[in-house]
Amino acid sequence: MVTTTWNRRHVISLADFQPDEYDTVLHTAASFREVLSRRTKKVPALQGQVVANLFFEPSTRTRSSFELAAKRLSADTLNFAPGTSSLTKGETILDTAKTYLAMGTDIMVIRHREAGVPLMIADEMDRLETRVGVFNAGDGLHEHPSQALLDLFTVCTLIDPDNPRLSLLKDKKIAIVGDILHSRVARSNIWSFTASGAEVHLAAPPTLLPKLFADFVNPDPTHRSASPFPLPRKLFLHWDLEPALRNADFVMTLRLQKERMTQHLLPSLREYHQRYGITRERLGLCQPDVKILHPGPVNRGVEISSELMDDPKLSLISQQVTSGVAVRMALLYLMGSGKNG
Known part of the structure; x- marks a missing residue:
């Protein structure tokens, strides 16, 4: 120990x-x-x-x-x-x-x-x-701190299994795609990934990614959870998927939390998948060795295609659970x- x-x-x-x-x-x-x-x-x-x-x-x-x-x-x-x-x-x-x-x-x-x-x-x-x-x-x-920490551990051990450490992600590009608005996982991951010096790119429809997230890493200092230890953080917002995925090293896709949606925020699940669903074709924009994460549970065929989710060469989902x-x-x-x- x-x-x-x-x-x-x-x-x-x-x-x-x-x-x-x-x-x-x-x-x-x-x-x-x-x-x-x-x-x-x-x-x-x-x-x-x-x-x-x-x-x-x-x-x-x-x-x-x-x-x-x-x-x-x-x-x-x-x-x-x-x-x-x-x-x-x-x-x-x-x-x-x-x-x-x-x-x-x-x-x-x-x-x-x-x-x-x-x-x-x-x-x-x-x-x-x-x-x-x-x-x-x-x-x-x-x-959701423990989910963000296990995600961090998953990607760091992929890079260096014997000595996982925060600095391994410096200057890496990480795309987080999906229902950012309702995701406590996304909020914790923003803190952990940006603390490493990685570039974090958020992508979602405007209804699920309000502009307030642009100031997320520099919140109101009167808030209890605001960081008293400012770190250089790189956070970018996109309402289109392509710029978020371009040259990304890791892609995390998030579940659409329909149970938390009190308003009609999406036209249809089919249209969402057409514009923001992660497919093999879209991963062509990323780095050749890109890896996919998902905190679960997964809506197969909505935020990510089933064949990608089950591809051990691309998916880190089972490693996240472990x-x-x-x-x-x-x-x-x-x-x-x-x-x-």
Whole structure:
């Protein structure tokens, strides 16, 4: 296991992550990737600690990945199901969190459809002067830090499997295509990829990529998640797909989140695919060794063609899922490693 210095109790946003923190996560995840390749895949790093997965919103990949990561670290896990909880009887979210606190929880992994809920719970844990760490597993249209970190780990290990590090992406071109407006994954990836010195190009219809994203990496400094550590960031917006793809090293395509669309933002899925769908022909604009990412779940034939998604020479989608366990092991370890000593 690598020796690291980690001073964060909570991980709510990547807006204020520094390059050395990204490298700490990447190096620690690389160590756990090696652990996961062994016959015995468990380590006692968090033995005796309790990780509570409080998912107030449905999830498959993230929830399963966090649960497996905690078990691989020998932690005990508690899984919350809102449909069968006391929330149905009128209990508040904070009272639910305090219930898990009273059970001896050390780390809370929170997902909620409303932005700000993980931060609210983290603030309450601090107010109560607990040592509980809170991890944002996705909140509304705000952020999804662990997904962005596993995406970062996936592309960095592709370039240098033995020593993944942020600087590997300097001056690389990364295109993010799709429903930017509703994507918390895109927001977190903007922070992580631009921190590396990569050029990030966003492409989507104007209804799914408002001009406000032009100022995303320089937000209102009064906002809680605004970065207090300005970094040179390169972010570009396109309402046409071609300039975003031209000479791109990586292309990330995003799901159309129809469940979050309260207005008629697209003429039809067929027209969207014709203009913004990722196909083999369109990848001809990219670098010859371009690779494709998708955070899932995927609408096959809409944001990406099925044959591309299943092409192991182009697609990193399965590697993203595999990377998720190692990266979340790293995050849980870093948040909980100071509590056993």
